[in-house]
Amino acid sequence: MVWGPGDAQIDFGQVHVINADGDDETHSMLVVSFPYSNARYGQLYRGETAECVCHGLQTIYDHIGFVPCLQVFDNATGIGRRVGQIVKESDLFARFRTHHGFHSRFCNPYSGNEKGHVENAVGYLRRNLCVPLPKIDDIHAFNKELLDRCDELLEQDHYRKKDKLSLLHRDDQQAGLPLPVHRFQPVRFDTRQADKDGRIKFENNYYLIGGAYAGRELTISIGAEDLRFFTPDGIQVGRLTRCFTHSATTIAAEQSLLDILVTRPGAFSHSPLRSLMPTALVSALDQASYNDKRHAIKALTATSTACGFDATMNAAEHLLERSQPLSQASLDLLASSAGSIYHPNPAVDLAIYDTLAAS
Structure with missing residues (x-):
């Protein structure tokens, strides 16, 4: 040919x-x-x-x-x-x-x-x-x-x-042909109803969106790498990595897992989140009392919702390294400026000026 x-x-x-x-x-x-x-x-x-x-x-x-x-x-x-x-x-x-x-x-x-x-x-x-x-x-x-x-x-x-x-x-x-003026959106859409646990079944796998959406109908934007979930009025309520093979466990986002722990802090001992958190944070939560654990998880969840999971974990690790409590105010402050945590500059040695003045 x-x-x-x-x-x-x-x-x-x-x-x-x-x-x-x-x-x-x-x-x-x-x-x-x-x-x-x-x-x-x-x-x-x-x-x-x-x-x-x-x-x-x-x-x-x-x-x-x-x-x-x-x-x-x-x-x-x-x-x-x-x-x-x-x-x-x-x-x-x-x-x-x-x-x-x-x-x-x-x-x-x-x-x-x-x-x-x-x-x-x-x-x-x-x-x-x-x-x-x-x-x-x-x-x-x-x-x-x-x-x-x-x-x-x-x-x-x-x-x-x-x-x-x-x-x-x-x-x-x-x-060849010129590139089109407008980009194509390489996704397709489907509508599914969440089960009583807030999970959506798609291609033989279950995706956890959250208990708040149990029984509700959601629209799925199906892409090459991820699935995005929207309410009927167009609000995105979840984004999960698409699984192309059968998963024996429910696929969940970090945020969805945190939301579950807010009402069930005792479940942290066997939560999949443990492997995604800094070791120091896992240890601190394991040793905390039930009430302290509940308050800490609530603060982590609120900050993660606003600033993202990774930024929140970095902020929590930063606080624990300095033996500071995991308050939402402190987490918000550090996570919102992720990547720009303040590190004091080393003190300037002024002795050189004394030497110059004496000469």
């Missing part, structure tokens, strides 16, 4: 990584390759859904500065379903394609020549950018760095045309 400038192939490939806890995980790399120039770009995700495809493509478009005019997809990319000779696109992808104005085509089954370039690109990026296994603490930061490293690979010579890949990729850019 002949591929012209601006044509692209898209597919997923499996990549092993080390997560923030030091465990081996399998992620999916969305790869966009350009057969004409041999340029290749990738983005890492924990799933292969239409949300992941649309989010990854838009991120790559923004980076390279154009939209490939023809895009050929593997049948298993999560954006369409083939029935016989007909491919039914997902609603999200159909809107995404219309918004960006490109032409799409799905590979015929058993026609490896239609996506041979992207399959080679998957292996190439995996060998060159993911060996040894990358340790990922922040997948967004990793993906940003991944795009920059893909740019560096463009300084190589084309294996057959002998020109630099970066020069040939300019032909792709000139033949």
Whole structure:
């Protein structure tokens, strides 16, 4: 097959990584390759859904500065379903394609020549950018760095045309489509009712929003990395990391777990929050009386609601290091200025001026 400038192939490939806890995980790399120039770009995700495809493509478009005019997809990319000779696109992808104005085509089954370039690109990026296994603490930061490293690979010579890949990729850019004026929102929406415990069931997993929403109907914004929960009047009441595998336990945000402890402080002894808190704070709460524990958790919850969980934990650790009580006023003051906790400057030695004056 002949591929012209601006044509692209898209597919997923499996990549092993080390997560923030030091465990081996399998992620999916969305790869966009350009057969004409041999340029290749990738983005890492924990799933292969239409949300992941649309989010990854838009991120790559923004980076390279154009939209490939023809895009050929593997049948298993999560954006369409083939029935016989007909491919039914997902609603999200159909809107995404219309918004960006490109032409799409799905590979015929058993026609490896239609996506041979992207399959080679998957292996190439995996060998060159993911060996040894990358340790990922922040997948967004990793993906940003991944795009920059893909740019560096463009300084190589084309294996057959002998020109630099970066020069040939300019032909792709000139033949491509301009970026749309308005960005596409790569999410879909669904409506679910919370159970008596304030949990929402989505894709065989339970997500805890909070007891205050028990029995209420909420709208879910389903994205590539997270789920956001909204009341009927549009107020966001929760945001949780999307789980792409079955979880044996309920998935909960730190804030939701704190809200539970306000009314049940005795449950702190077996709360999942213990592993997310500074060791000194866990120890202090374990040793506190029931009333002191209840007051401390109430203060932590209020500050976390206003300033965020991480900032609140840093503030609590700062107070405990100085043997100060966990009052809400102190937590609010430190957490609201997270990252700018006052550290006194060392005293200035004025002795040098005495020496100068005497000379």
